[in-house]
Amino acid sequence: MGRIRVLADQVANQIAAGEVVDRPASVVKELLENALDADASRIRVEVEAGGRKLIRIIDDGHGMNRDDALLAFERHATSKLRTADELLSIATLGFRGEALPSIASVARVTLETSTGEDTGGTRLEIAGGKIHHVDDAALPRGTTIAVADLFFNTPARRKFLRAESTELSHVTALVTHYALAHPEKHFELISATHTLISAPPVARMAERVYQILGKDTLAQLLPVAAETPLGHAGLPDPPPWKRDPDEPTRSPGTLRLTGFYSKPELQKLNRNSIYIFVNKRLIRDRLLMHAASEAYRNIIPPTSSPVILLFLEMPPEEVDVNVHPAKTEVRFRQQSVVHDFVRDSLRNALIKARPAAAFLTALETSPAASPSLLPPPISRLPGGAEGLPPEAVPDSGDGSSLSTEAEPFELTPRPIAPIPGKLPFVPQDPATQNLDHQLWGQAAAALLGPPSFPGHEDCSPSSGSTLSYDRGTVAETERVEAEQAASNLNHLGSLRPLGQLRESFILAAGDDGLWIIDQHVAHERVLFEKILRDRQVEHVQRQRLLMPLLVELKPWQMVVFAQIAGELERNGFEVEPFGPQTLAVKAAPVGLEGGSLERMLAEVIEQSSEVLDEPRQNEDLAALRTRIAASIACHSAIKVNTPLDPVRMEWLLLELARTEHPTSCPHGRPIALLYSWKDIQRAFHRI
Ligand SMILES: Nc1ncnc2c1ncn2[C@@H]1O[C@H](COP(=O)(O)OP(=O)(O)OP(=O)(O)O)[C@@H](O)[C@H]1O
Ligand SMILES: [Mg+2]
Secondary structure (H helix, E strand, O other), X not given: OOOOOOOOHHHHHHHHHHHHOOOHHHHHHHXXXXXXXXXOOEXXXXXXXXXXXXXXXXXXXXXXXXXXXXXXXXXXXXXXXXXXXXXXXXXXXXXXXXXXXXXXXXXXXXXXXXXXXXXXXXXXXXXXXXXXXXXXXXXXXXXXXXXXXXXXXXXXXXXXOOOHHHHHHXXXXXXXXXXXXOOOOEEEEXXXXXXXXXXXXXXXXXXXXXXXXXXXHXXXXXXXXXXXXXXXXOOOOOOHHHOOOOOXXXXXXXXXXXXXXXXXXXXXXXXXXXXEEEOOEEEOOHHHHHHHHHHOEOOEOOOOEOOXXXXXXXXXXXXXXXXXXXXXXXXXXXXXXXXXHHHHHHHHHHHHXXXXXXXXXXXXXXXXXXXXXXXXXXXXXXXXXXXXXXXXXXXXXXXXXXXXXXXXXXXXXXXXXXOOOOOOOOOOOHHHOOHHHHHHHHHHHHHOOOOOOXXXXXXXXXXXXXXXXXXXXXXXXXXXXXXXXXXXXXXXXXXXXXXXXXXXEEEEEEOOEEEEEEHHHHHHHHHHHHHHHHHHOOOOOEXXXXXXXXXXXXXXXXXXXXXHHHHHHHOOOXXXXXXXXXXXXXXXXXXXXXXXXXXXXXXXXXXXXXXXXXXXXXXXXXXXXXXXXXXXXXXXXXXXXXXXXXXXXXXXXXXXXHOOOOOEOOOOOXXXXXXXXXXXXXXXXXX
């Protein structure tokens, strides 16, 4: 007799469950996706003990008849896919027919479902993969699935579940994200008797952001919308002789993007606050993360990351969703088109909006207002694990725990003295960067975050721990949007300089309030963009030095210099070797001389060696170019403690207004802060 045997269904289902279901939040994800696929307009999620004891999801979708209800728990039973061809254009969130049998193999499941027709509904009980009862029942249209005692028959897996509060926070993060993606639907999340999320339908995405994430987060985000027709459908067209003349030509369709991006003043230390939905599916995608970071190149420091909420829509055949067991990764058929579209749309939106950093808002709310793009902490629920202090919650060891070690979070520049208390971040282990850890880990931290921060209480849309809708939402959202539009940097050119503060900051009056402009970084931005422009047309202004400047280098620095000599020459340098370890600088870009020139060269060589160490050649060159430009700009710009007469101040403001990114210097520091007229009036108690 041979050795190979086909596994029993129950064993096969448990193996599949290992991939599909690893914690309560993944059960919630599958059931939520099913409800959305069933066209539900109202979805209520109830959990007990963080979902370990019970998860119940109630929807008003199209429901199932009795036969379908029974079939739904068979492996590979799905109503969403029939042929292999359809796999190439999946428009639903589910398609494998694996979720329900997987869940039912490791929990006790009760399904109540009805199509709302005269035939009535069905009630079905199944535990550990075995059907125990099937009854007819009078039920309204829709489906309710209750999943109790998760992993009751797989103790090894149950052991890996974390504290109730951790699991609950993962569930909360998940419902939050799906609610953001579907503003037209009603979402509720209830834990025991507490309503954690209550989000009735709203007409606009901004209102949903306001409902779920609060006013302050909305105030720090700006909307983006763009679309582009695709050049061709799916993979590139084959050459004419390989084309099938009978195959109908498909229309290529459109790539659409909507969402929100953060003002440059809001910076994160990792990419955990970039949320990307593709055809309403929340995904983690390195390509798009990279595109988002690229959009902010030279606007925020390379070590920082923006906050982004992006919804991409494209024809389903443009994206392969069948590449990850939990369906959290996708592959685009036209990768570089999607990448460049996202990068350029965000970049253009940033150039257009030119958001000003609000002086007072930063002071009042910054670190507390949106430590992450997640609901405010729910730390004071009466009773239950939610009320536990962070140190009472055991570390999960998987990067998703409520570690008390806070990841540093600060705006640039830090506007106030450090705030006592722990910031709600989880240190990220790069080795464990997957969706679960990144998204859900943050939620864990956000939920039991700091006990209280100044200004935090009034940043949630309503009082208490419920993230609920309030009737003022529409007006309030519009007010926030109007304020955002008003305070942009287009007005810089028409400001009236009043003088300098300590010969370092220009004070200027405008219709919108009082501006404070950092003269050094302002000039740095002006020069930086000019250098990049001039370099492009090979027209950098250089000046001959009266005496060549001799620079001593170490042997490794000579090696780096040899690699960047061409780029330096294009930027206006004329440098020749002068002995084995000495360079003679004969000409340099206008504005650079003496000590500044020497420091600039040392800095560029140092930074270039870091860039050249990295493996990605193409990016290296672009990065190298901008670093050299940034370094020249920094060392030739007007310094602090330099008196400026009104003419020079006006000139600087005018030049700054003409730049593409007057928001921040190439290293990411803000250039201009606005103390708005409204804030001034408010501070003097006039409004
Ligand atoms: N809430 C629901 N309302 C109506 N029908 C549902 C619901 N949940 C599940 N179904 C039906 O049960 C089938 C099986 O669900 P299941 O989640 O196991 O697989 P799927 O959604 O088709 O694929 P995947 O495994 O990728 O989620 C679905 O195809 C759908 O027809
Ligand atoms: Mg499903």
